Amino acid sequence: MRRIVICLFLILGLSAPVYAAAASCGKTGDGFDSWKAAYAAEAKAQGVGRKGLAALAGADYSTATIKADRSQRSFKLGLEAFMEKRGAATIVARGKKLKAQNAKLFAKIEKRYGVPPGPLIAIWGMETAFGTYMGKQNTISAVATLAYDCRRPEFFREQLIAALTLVDKGMLSTASKGAMHGEVGQTQFLPKNVLLYGVSGGGAGGIDLDDKADALASTANFLRAHGWVPGAGYQQGEPNFAAIQGWNAASVYQQALAIMGQEIDGN
Numbered sequence: 001m002r003r004i005v006i007c008l009f010l011i012l013g014l015s016a017p018v019y020a021a022a023a024s025c026g027k028t029g030d031g032f033d034s035w036k037a038a039y040a041a042e043a044k045a046q047g048v049g050r051k052g053l054a055a056l057a058g059a060d061y062s063t064a065t066i067k068a069d070r071s072q073r074s075f076k077l078g079l080e081a082f083m084e085k086r087g088a089a090t091i092v093a094r095g096k097k098l099k100a101q102n103a104k105l106f107a108k109i110e111k112r113y114g115v116p117p118g119p120l121i122a123i124w125g126m127e128t129a130f131g132t133y134m135g136k137q138n139t140i141s142a143v144a145t146l147a148y149d150c151r152r153p154e155f156f157r158e159q160l161i162a163a164l165t166l167v168d169k170g171m172l173s174t175a176s177k178g179a180m181h182g183e184v185g186q187t188q189f190l191p192k193n194v195l196l197y198g199v200s201g202g203g204a205g206g207i208d209l210d211d212k213a214d215a216l217a218s219t220a221n222f223l224r225a226h227g228w229v230p231g232a233g234y235q236q237g238e239p240n241f242a243a244i245q246g247w248n249a250a251s252v253y254q255q256a257l258a259i260m261g262q263e264i265d266g267n
Contacts, residue, residue, distance in 0.1 A: 025150040029061035035148050039157075043164055052164030055174045059144035065137060066149060068180035075250040082252045088260055091125035095264040098130060105213055109201065113220035114230025118265030119244065120216050120223075122257045123187050131186040131212060135179035139163060139172060143182035143191060156182075162191035171198075171207065185209025187219045197222040222247065234258055 024035060040053055048056075077085060099106060099117045106117040128134050143163045146156035159182060166172040171194065178184035182191060189198065189209055198207040201217025209215045220228075226246035227239075234240035235258050244254050 025153045026148055027150055029063070032061040032145070032148055036144065039147070039160075043161060046161050048161060048164045049168040052168045055140045055167045055172075056144060056160075056164055058174055059141045060138070061148070062137065062141045062145040062180075065142045065145045065180050069146065069149070069151065075252060077252060079252055079255050083256050083259070086126055086256065088256060091122065092260050092263045094130065095121040095125055095260070096266075098124075099264060102212075105201070105216065109217050109220045113217070113224045113228070115220040115223050115228055116261075116265050118261030118263075118267075119234055119257060120187075120219050120261075121264050122260040123219055123247065124216065125260070126253070126257065127183075127188040128186050131210075131215075134177075134186065134188070134210065135183070136177050137180050137182075138174075139176040139178045139182050139184055139191075140167070140174060142178070142180060146181065159191050162195050166191055166194060185218075186212055186215035189215075189218065189222075193222060194218075197225055219247075235262060 024031070024038075026032065026035065036056055036059060040056055043053060043056060075082075095118075099121055106120070109120070110116055124130055140163055143156060143160045147153055147160040149156070163172060163182060167174070172184070172191070176184065179188055183189060184191070184194065186209060194207070194209060198209060198218045199214070199221050200207055201213035201215070202211060207214055207218070209218060223240075223243045223246070226243040228243040229239045232239040234244055236255065241254070241258060244257055247257070248254060
């Protein structure tokens with residue numbers, strides 16, 4: 001049997017062992033460099049170009065990302081404790097002021113996507129404190145680390161291909177920074193969601209999710225793509241709560257977002 005396997009490897013060249021290496025995962029950084037080298041073939045096969053492959057080759061294993069991935073304790077809190085920890089009262093108070101200050105932008109977004117300001121502002125506040133902190137983790141290293149890690153490799157390998165594609169398109173660079181799981185911009189989009197739902201909100205062309213208008217318009221586009229019905233409610237049991245569920249899988253986050261959004265909208 002062993003001779004048969006060896007013969008098959010010889011016939012197929014290096015394709016079989018490279019595929020096996022690319023499909024593996026690790027729980028420490030020891031095999032990260034060899035995994036990257038093997039996974040580059042898979043990335044190239046999926047259309048990643050020279051710049052993207054160079055970004056993959058330069059990615060570092062991020063122990064900080066792994067630590068953050070293992071310690072998301074706030075999502076295990078009850079609703080009241082979660083909202084207090086996330087500063088819900090501050091988000092609502094500041095959100096109401098930002099709604100008034102950016103009335104034309106929110107009116108334009110609602111006209112185009114059917115999403116009112118409240119949930120967008122609640123997401124904006126929850127994710128980055130209204131763009132004041134978007135993260136300092138290298139994006140490519142974070143996503144590559146999670147694509148290699150054994151916890152959720154399939155999910156993050158899709159994100160990695162998307163991130164490398166964004167590098168090829170000039171929308172990310174090897175120096176781009178964001179949150180610990182590779183989220184970027186003022187409302188923290190994962191790379192695949194940038195490709196799927198990223199839009200220009202300011203009319204200047206191009207997509208820059210570090211820009212307020214682009215980030216908020218892209219978030220509205222995401223919610224619309226996840227079934228948002230213009231004019232319908234978005235609390236639990238109402239039609240648009242399902243779109244909010246698409247944004248974040250944590251039940252306590254979904255509830256908090258809906259409550260804060262409603263308070264900001266004044267409904």
